[in-house]
Amino acid sequence: MISRDAARIALQIALVSLASYTCGFSFTGLFHGASARIGGLWSMVSGIVVLQATRRTTWSSAWLRVLGTLIGSIIGAVYLLLLPFSAIGMAVCIFGTVLLCHAARIPDHARLAALTVAVIIVLSSINQALSPILNAALRFAESCIGTALAVLAVLMWPGPAERQE
Numbered sequence: 139m140i141s142r143d144a145a146r147i148a149l150q151i152a153l154v155s156l157a158s159y160t161c162g163f164s165f166t167g168l169f170h171g172a173s174a175r176i177g178g179l180w181s182m183v184s185g186i187v188v189l190q191a192t193r194r195t196t197w198s199s200a201w202l203r204v205l206g207t208l209i210g211s212i213i214g215a216v217y218l219l220l221l222p223f224s225a226i227g228m229a230v231c232i233f234g235t236v237l238l239c240h241a242a243r244i245p246d247h248a249r250l251a252a253l254t255v256a257v258i259i260v261l262s263s264i265n266q267a268l269s270p271i272l273n274a275a276l277r278f279a280e281s282c283i284g285t286a287l288a289v290l291a292v293l294m295w296p297g298p299a300e301r302q303e
Contacts, residue, residue, distance in 0.1 A: 146295075147191070150189065150291055150292075150295060151186060151189060153291065154185040154186065154189050154284075154287055154288050154291045155182050155185060155186060157185070157287045158178075158181040158182040158184065158185035158186075158283060158284040158287045158288075159178040159179065159181060159182040160178065161178075161181060161283050161287065162177045162178040162179070162180060162181025162182065162280045162283050162284060163175060163177055163178030163181075165177060165181075165276075165279060165280065165283060166178070166276050166279075166280060169272065169276060170268060170272060170273075170276060172265055172268070173261060173265060173268065173273075173276065176257070176261060177276060177277075177280045178280075180257065180277055180280040180281060180284070181280040181281070181283045181284035181287075182284060183284065184203060184207070184280065184281040184282075184283070184284030184285050184288070185283075185284035185285065185287050185288045186284075186288075187199070187203060187250060187284075188200050188203050188284065188285045188288035188289070189288040189291060189292070190292070192292070193292050193293065196288060196289055196292045197289065199288075200285045200286075200288065200289050202244045202246065202247040203247060203250060203281065203285050204281065204282060204285055205242065205244055205247070206239055206244055206247035206248065206250050206251035206254070207250065207251060207254050207277070207278055207281040207282075208278060209235060209238050209239060209242065209251050209254075210235050210250075210251035210252065210253070210254025210255045210258070211254055211258065211274040211275070211277055211278040212274070213231050213234055213235050213238070213255055214231060214254065214255045214257075214258030214259050214262075214270070214273075214274050214277075215258065215270045215271055215273070215274035215275075217231045217255075217259065217270075218258070218259065218262050218270030218273070218274075219270050219271070223259060223260075223262060223263035227259075228255070228256060228259045228260070231255045231259065232252040232255050232256065235248065235251045235252050235254075235255050236248040236249075236251070236252055238251075239251050254277060254278075254281070257277060258270075258273050258274050258277050261273060261277075
């Protein structure tokens, strides 16, 4: 039997996914139509990752996601400004990103920051006409869009534990 709370969580995730994808796709399409679907996907991933059961944990996850994505975006853009794509270069960037996240005391989001680096570097290798700066800025903005929509969802639709407080 599926509980009422499980149905609420599933609906919340589905709505955040839809809103994040749509907003990310539309936003990215304004600047780079060729990567609009990736923009929608990246916004949706951020929204799903940030969405937690309570407001407090969602806020915490949101802050860490934005900071981790910022670190990954900067590293990915700097690498691509200096060097062309290579799998070894990408791995070195991911290594540095994970170390920076640990230094910034956000080790739980090092994996997501590393994914940001990978998405930026691989997407630039697929679409070489895409500027590294625009690519990194779009991926960061898309992450912020999904994050903001997840936060908005828990503010508008609190979980059962929060209604009792």
